[in-house]
Structures are given as structure tokens and as C-alpha cells.
Amino acid sequence: MIIVLTGATGTGKSELAIALAKKLNGEIINADAFQVYEELSIATAAPTEAQKKEVPHNLYSFVPLTEGYDIHRYQEDARNVVKKLKTLGKTPIFVGGSGLYIRAALYDYDLSLDTSNVDMSKYDSWTNEALHEELEKLDPTEAEKIPYQNRQRMLRSIMICLAAGTSKTELLSKQNHEPIEKTLFFVLRKDREDLYPALDKRVDKMVEMGLENEVVPLIEKYGEEAPAFRAIGVKEFIPYVEGKEELSTVIENIKLDTRHYVKRQDTFFRHQFPAVEVSSLEDILKVIENERDN
Numbered sequence: 619m620i621i622v623l624t625g626a627t628g629t630g631k632s633e634l635a636i637a638l639a640k641k642l643n644g645e646i647i648n649a650d651a652f653q654v655y656e657e658l659s660i661a662t663a664a665p666t667e668a669q670k671k672e673v674p675h676n677l678y679s680f681v682p683l684t685e686g687y688d689i690h691r692y693q694e695d696a697r698n699v700v701k702k703l704k705t706l707g708k709t710p711i712f713v714g715g716s717g718l719y720i721r722a723a724l725y726d727y728d729l730s731l732d733t734s735n736v737d738m739s740k741y742d743s744w745t746n747e748a749l750h751e752e753l754e755k756l757d758p759t760e761a762e763k764i765p766y767q768n769r770q771r772m773l774r775s776i777m778i779c780l781a782a783g784t785s786k787t788e789l790l791s792k793q794n795h796e797p798i799e800k801t802l803f804f805v806l807r808k809d810r811e812d813l814y815p816a817l818d819k820r821v822d823k824m825v826e827m828g829l830e831n832e833v834v835p836l837i838e839k840y841g842e843e844a845p846a847f848r849a850i851g852v853k854e855f856i857p858y859v860e861g862k863e864e865l866s867t868v869i870e871n872i873k874l875d876t877r878h879y880v881k882r883q884d885t886f887f888r889h890q891f892p893a894v895e896v897s898s899l900e901d902i903l904k905v906i907e908n909e910r911d912n
Contacts, residue, residue: 619909620700620799622712622720623902624649624887625806626880628817632665634806635713637899639673642709642906647699648677649714649723652849654692655681660824660832661851683836683846686770689722696723697798717886724797733781741773752776757785767853770845802909803893804902814877821873824851834859850875 621644623635635646648654652662656679659666665675676699681687696712700723703710712720721727741749750766756779764771778786808816833855837847842856854871857863863871887893896902 619906620710620712620724620797620801621902621906622649622724622801622803622891622893623806624713624715624717624720624803624891624893626808626813626883626887627663627715627876628813628820628880629806629808631713631715631806632663632669634899634902635711636669636672638902639709639711641899641903642711643707644709644711645674645676645703647696647703647710647712647723648675649696649712649716649720651687651692651716651719652846653678653714654687655679655683655846655849657683657836658832658846658849658852660827660829662849663820663824681846683844684840686845688770688774689718692719693722693727715883717883717890721890724801726796726798733777736777736780738773738777741776746772749773749776753779756780757787759787760785768848802906803891804896804905805887805891805893807895807897813880817876817880818873821851821869821876825869830855830865850879 621638621642623631623638625631638644639646646665650662652658653664654677655662658664659679664679669675670678677692677695696719700710712723714720741752744752746766746769749769749772750761750764753764753772753776754761756776760775764775766772775786778789782789829851833852836844837852837855837859840847842859847853847856851872854868854875858865858868894901894905896905
């Protein structure tokens with residue numbers, strides 16, 4: 619059995635996952651698109667060294683900041699970890715809020731389309747806005763999911779459309795989207811009136827922990843175009859490094875962007891997974907026990 623613990627940023631997934639892994643002889647697998655990157659422990663709220671010592675964590679902080687990492691690579695990496703854990707008799711526990719990564723790892727999406735013959739050179743000089751308009755023509759549904767700032771993901775979607783001769787949406791709709799094996803999905807929820815103040819406090823804590831001192835030197839070292847710098851908590855610092863915004867504005871923008879992201883996460887989880895809403899470890903264990911009895 620595979621366990622997925624997802625939910626909006628700031629709901630306490632990491633701590634609950636550790637407690638769950640101890641109960642189920644499990645290991646945690648990252649399902650967050652930005653926690654795969656090195657050097658951004660504060661900005662991405664990556665597991666601490668103390669947490670990693672409590673239970674093993676997989677697919678965290680292993681990709682260089684300047685290296686692209688896409689859903690195809692994640693699918694392969696995640697499935698390899700699941701295979702290893704099953705061989706060891708461990709319970710794989712996916713934890714994170716990147717819904718597309720979870721679907722790629724656990725559903726029967728075929729992402730192996732050959733794109734090697736697609737010439738993308740003409741798009742090198744295109745602006746992000748122009749790329750987004752192109753994607754809207756090729757695949758309007760996919761374009762709605764991707765903000766124009768995410769250049770790499772737009773280019774990947776355009777490449778898939780050109781290679782397949784149809785939209786990515788149409789291509790995936792022809793596949794039978796069922797989990798590859800028995801999987802239980804849990805969504806950890808908080809009421810928004812409780813979650814939003816908690817998110818603000820979370821950002822304030824990140825600032826106290828040294829967020830500025832972590833992020834600013836990295837932007838200065840690697841430049842503004844590093845793939846990892848699209849992460850909330852990083853991208854907002856780019857105008858600050860350029861001398862265009864004050865630190866107080868950066869902090870407020872991080873809080874605002876985090877709230878917007880949480881809304882998108884909530885919509886995705888509600889429509890994409892057969893998940894049980896939970897608020898505690900006991901809730902999860904009760905569902906697992908019932909599944910085993912049946």
C-alpha cells in the first residue's frame with residue numbers, strides 16, 4: 619500500500635508524515651516541486667536534519683539550483699524509490715503539495731513521448747507572454763494551468779503538443795488514469811480563517827531564520843533565471859536584488875503569493891484525488907485500519 623499525504627502549504631504535513639512513518643514502518647518521499655533543489659532549505663521549508671534523522675526522507679535537496687527538473691524525471695525517480703521501499707518491506711509515504719507530481723508518480727500517465735525531433739529554437743527569443751499566447755492556441759486547457767512566468771513548463775507543454783500532433787490535454791485524456799497500485803490519499807485541511815494567519819506567521823518565521831541571507835547571495839551567484847528561483851519565497855526577492863523594492867514589500871508579496879498558491883492547491887486537491895480529509899494522525903490510522911479489515 620502507498621500513502622499520500624497532501625494539502626495546502628502550512629497545514630503541518632511534514633510533522634504528521636513523520637509520526638505516520640514511525641507507525642507504518644515507512645519512509646517519506648518528497649512530492650514538492652521545489653524541495654528537490656539544493657541550497658534552499660529555508661525558502662522551500664525543506665525537512666531539517668533533525669527531521670531526516672527521525673525517519674528517512676527521499677528526493678529532497680538533490681538537484682542543483684541551475685539544473686532543470688521536470689515531471690518526467692520526477693516520475694522516474696519517484697517510482698524507483700517506491701520500488702526500492704517495497705522491496706525492503708517499507709511503506710512509501712508521499713508528502714507534498716505539488717499535485718501534478720503526485721499524479722505523475724502514482725497514476726498511469728505515459729510521459730515517454732519522443733520529443734527529440736522537435737525543433738524549439740524559434741522560441742528562444744520569444745517573450746514569456748508570447749509563449750503563453752502560443753500555448754493558448756495549441757492547448758487552452760493546459761495554458762490555464764501554467765502562469766506565464768513559468769517559461770520552462772510552457773516550453774515543455776508546447777514541445778509535447780508539437781511532438782504528439784495534438785494537445786497535451788487530449789493526449790492525456792486517452793489514458794486510463796488509475797493509480798498504478800493500491801493508494802490511500804489523505805488531505806490535511808485547516809479552515810482558511812486559521813490557515814491564513816498561520817501562513818503569515820510561517821513567512822515571518824522564515825524571515826527570522828535568515829531567508830534574506832539564504833536567497834539574496836544565491837540570486838547574485840547564479841543569476842535570476844535559475845529554474846529553482848521560480849519558487850515562492852525566492853522569486854519575490856529578485857526586484858529587491860535589483861534595487862526596485864524594499865524588504866518589507868518583498869515579505870508582503872511572499873505572503874500574498876503564498877495565499878494565492880494555497881487557493882490553487884485547494885482547488886486541485888478537491889478535484890483531482892479521491893482523498894479523505896483528515897486533521898490528525900488518529901484519523902489516518904483509522905482509515906488505514908478499515909481498509910485492511912476490508
